[in-house]
Amino acid sequence: MNIAVLSGKGGTGKTTVSINLALVLGANYIDCDVEEPNGFIFLKPEVEEAKSVMVEYPFIDDTDCNSCGECVKVCQFNALAKVKDEIMLFQKLCHSCGACEIVCTYDALSYKKREIGKIEKGKADEMSCSRGILNIGEPMAVPVIKELLQNLSEETNLIDCPPGTSCNVVNSLKYADAAILVTEPTQFGLHDLKIVVKLVRMFNIPFGIVINKDDGRENLIRNYCSDERIEIIGSIPYSREIAKIYSEGGVLNKNLNYKNVFDKLSVRVREALKWN
Known part of the structure; x- marks a missing residue:
């Protein structure tokens, strides 16, 4: 099963959800944000294979x-x-x-x-990791993304998509069986969430919402999801400690205070996304 993790805008916590959920599910991690592939900063895999994209x-x-x-x-x-x-x-x-x-x-x-970029593959904690890297100055990321997503494993794959809803995202979403949309409870977060919801609905695949920086109260994201009958499958608390862990390149799933967040999310993902 291929699960795409998307966000309508950058900085909402898409990579945070991707890497931590991949660890909990024992899934392969694939970083398609080829212009800013940050996943390896946290997972720190040993790169075993690299090839050019021509x-x-x-x-x-x-x-x-x-x-x-x-x-x-x-x-x-x-x-x-x-x-x-x-x-x-x-x-x-x-x-x-x-x-x-x-x-x-x-x-x-x-x-x-x-050459316009390269593909790197390796392992971290016995988990397969791969990413695409677009060369500096190159304007078109799609060929790198397509090369990265060729011949995906039949196991569970977590696809960390580029931010936004551009053709880079569309070409990543083509391979997805389900999607997780990461947002934050702000006006900007809601505006861009509405756009990415339209995109995912065009592909007619099951999806759910994860709210990052959530204080647990009623907010505009929860109201929107209620009105649209969209399922909220998880949330990440609004926490200074989380920001500190992230800024130091740490993994939340390895912190006892936050491991349960992604354990619960993994259960909800299986339920909400019609796991097969």
Whole structure:
């Protein structure tokens, strides 16, 4: 079973829920937040395997190219431009669709590969951990995420998704059988929760809410979930001690004061997300 952990915005506690729940469930941890993969900071796995993520880009042979501009016309991503009698390539805008090579009647276009990131895999406490890392300056994270999520184990996988609801999140959610949405009881938290709820409902998968920084009182998140008939499957207390543990790179599940929070959450996850 693949469980995606999402948040409509950054900083709500998505990674906190992911790593601690993965430890309790004995699940594989997969960090798809490839622009800011923080999960390994807490789990500290020993990296056993690393490989580059490559993408294709067009190479123009100036000896065969007559600058007709057909490749420029067909490119939907503005990766090619005609400037006077020269075709210019913007590699980082290319989506490797191959259209330019198809329309080139002079065989002046071929494809080469370049690295945009890497995948790292290892183990922590006998738990398999993997993450994608997007190279600095690269604008497109999706190829790294797709490579990371290929050939997932048939065991339980916790997918720590990127924040927000962008195409990075959508491509992570494609592999999910269920979802956990992490939010906080603020106006910003509610605003972005509503957006991510719409996204998950589009995929028609079971989901539940975890409230971080919860003081146990009635609040706008609880009222929203009640109105929308969305199940709240857990909460993390509003605590200075938790913030201190997190800032020091600690794991809450290994702290006796908070272990029961994730033990209870693991039970509720199995009940609410139609565990199979």
